[in-house]
Amino acid sequence: MSDDEPSSMLISVAQLREHVNNPLWRVIDVRHDLFDAEAGPRAYQAGHIPGAVFASIDADLSGRKTGRNGRHPLPPRDALVEAFRAWGIDNNTQIVAYDAQGGQFAARLWWLARWLGHQRVGLLDGGWQKWLSEANLSSQKMADQTRGSFVASTSLVSVVTVAQVVSSLSNRDRLLLDARTPERYRGEHEPIDPVAGHIPGARNRPWQQNLNADQTFKSAVELRHEFDSMLGADAPQKITHQCGSGVTACHNVFAMQLAGLPGSALYGGSWSEWVSDRSRPVATGAQP
Numbered sequence: 001m002s003d004d005e006p007s008s009m010l011i012s013v014a015q016l017r018e019h020v021n022n023p024l025w026r027v028i029d030v031r032h033d034l035f036d037a038e039a040g041p042r043a044y045q046a047g048h049i050p051g052a053v054f055a056s057i058d059a060d061l062s063g064r065k066t067g068r069n070g071r072h073p074l075p076p077r078d079a080l081v082e083a084f085r086a087w088g089i090d091n092n093t094q095i096v097a098y099d100a101q102g103g104q105f106a107a108r109l110w111w112l113a114r115w116l117g118h119q120r121v122g123l124l125d126g127g128w129q130k131w132l133s134e135a136n137l138s139s140q141k142m143a144d145q146t147r148g149s150f151v152a153s154t155s156l157v158s159v160v161t162v163a164q165v166v167s168s169l170s171n172r173d174r175l176l177l178d179a180r181t182p183e184r185y186r187g188e189h190e191p192i193d194p195v196a197g198h199i200p201g202a203r204n205r206p207w208q209q210n211l212n213a214d215q216t217f218k219s220a221v222e223l224r225h226e227f228d229s230m231l232g233a234d235a236p237q238k239i240t241h242q243c244g245s246g247v248t249a250c251h252n253v254f255a256m257q258l259a260g261l262p263g264s265a266l267y268g269g270s271w272s273e274w275v276s277d278r279s280r281p282v283a284t285g286a287q288p
Contacts, residue, residue, distance in 0.1 A: 009110075009258050010217060011096045011122040013134040020050055020137070025094045026087060026145075027052040030061070031128065032105045034192065047138035049098065049124075049131055053087045053145065057247060061108050070273035071192070071245035072108075074159070080112060081152050088145035091118070091153075098124035098131065102215040104207060104248050111250035111266065117153030123254065126216045157253070158265035160240045162274065165267055168240075169200060169281070175234050176202035177264075179243040179252045180271070187284035192244055195275035197282040199242065204286075205230060207243070207251035223259035239264035246270045 008015075019025045029052045033039035037058055044054040055061055060083050062072040075083075089095065095113055097106035103123050113121040124131065132138065160174065168174040178198050183189040185204040190196035198204070209226070212218055218226075231239065236256060241249040246268040256264050274280055 008122050009254065010125040012125055013131050016049070016096055016124060016131070017135045017137075019094070022094075024092060025096060026089050027124075028087065028095060028097045028106075028109055029054045030057065030097050030099045030105045030109050031101075032057040032099065043100065045140065047140055049128075050137055050139040050141070051143050052098075052139075053143045055083070055087070055097075055109055057105055057108065061112060068273070068276045070269035070271075070276070072247050073273075074115075074246070074268045075112070077116065077152060080116060081150060084113075084116070084118075084150040085148045087148065088143075089118075089148040089150045091150055093120060093148065093150070095121040096124055097121070098127045100128040102127060102208070102211045103217070103251055103254070107207075107250040107254045108247045110254055111157060114156040115159075116150075117155055118150075119156065123217075126214060129215060158237075158263070160265045160267045162267070162269050165199065165240065165242075165274070166280070172201070173238070174240045174265075175231070175238055176267070177205045177230075177239055177241050177249075177252055178202040178271075179205060179207040179241060179249045181206050181208075182286075184244070186286055187282075193272050193275055195278075195282060197284040198288075199271070199274055200281050200283040201288050202242065202283075203230065203288050205252055207248045207255075210251060210255040217255070217258060220259050223255050224261065227256055227259055227261055235263070236261040237263040237265075240267050241265070242267040242270040242274075244270055245272045 031040045063075040097109040099105040187197035243249040
């Protein structure tokens with residue numbers, strides 16, 4: 001990377017503070033609430049990192065729902081490219097995504113940027129809370145932006161379809177990691193989707209386990225140890241991540257990449273797509 005400084009997966013508050021007025025950097029606010037679609041826009045309007053633009057999980061970072069493709073289907077690539085241009089992003093832009101939930105939603109932007117072939121994208125480590133506590137800068141001003149010229153290139157991430165997940169149930173060629181909370185995985189509590197439980201064979205790796213108590217990411221060494229202990233001899237390329245709708249699963253893709261385990265895939269439709277066809281099998285309990 002030749003513009004200003006090398007891109008990093010994790011951007012510290014100090015790094016962003018230094019570049020907050022840099023025209024080659026674009027900050028994306030991805031705050032969201034699964035139970036209140038207007039919570040993100042309200043939070044952005046109340047105060048955001050100076051120069052940040054807002055990206056809606058529902059409107060910008062997801063496609064049209066059909067009732068069979070999950071709650072947050074992947075957006076059309078051309079629509080996402082147009083959104084990047086509207087946000088003032090060029091191919092040499094350093095993107096920094098943040099939220100107020102430990103990267104739960106910002107990781108979706110990171111994954112989608114890489115889906116479009118963009119390497120210069122990172123997450124603000126510690127998110128909005130750490131920014132406020134350390135930089136103490138907030139703005140209610142809409143970002144001044146010139147339309148960007150972003151052009152997509154070859155994807156840097158892998159996507160798995162529901163047909164491939166169905167196939168893997170019998171041939172076991174892929175290992176599913178479910179990023180939802182343990183109680184949702186076990187089928188004890190399901191506040192969002194119409195069916196409780198998990199995809200047979202999936203193992204549970206709640207996305208929250210990637211974080212320290214202050215919502216910053218654990219070190220690469222610690223994450224590597226945890227994933228190695230869980231996956232054993234399975235190569236990263238054999239791993240497929242899923243969650244409720246393909247959003248928080250990106251957090252586990254990010255964490256594996258951070259741990260030096262690149263190449264895992266995302267099942268974009270995830271549990272919400274899986275249970276849209278009641279003929280697909282469902283498991284409950286703590287075992288895969």
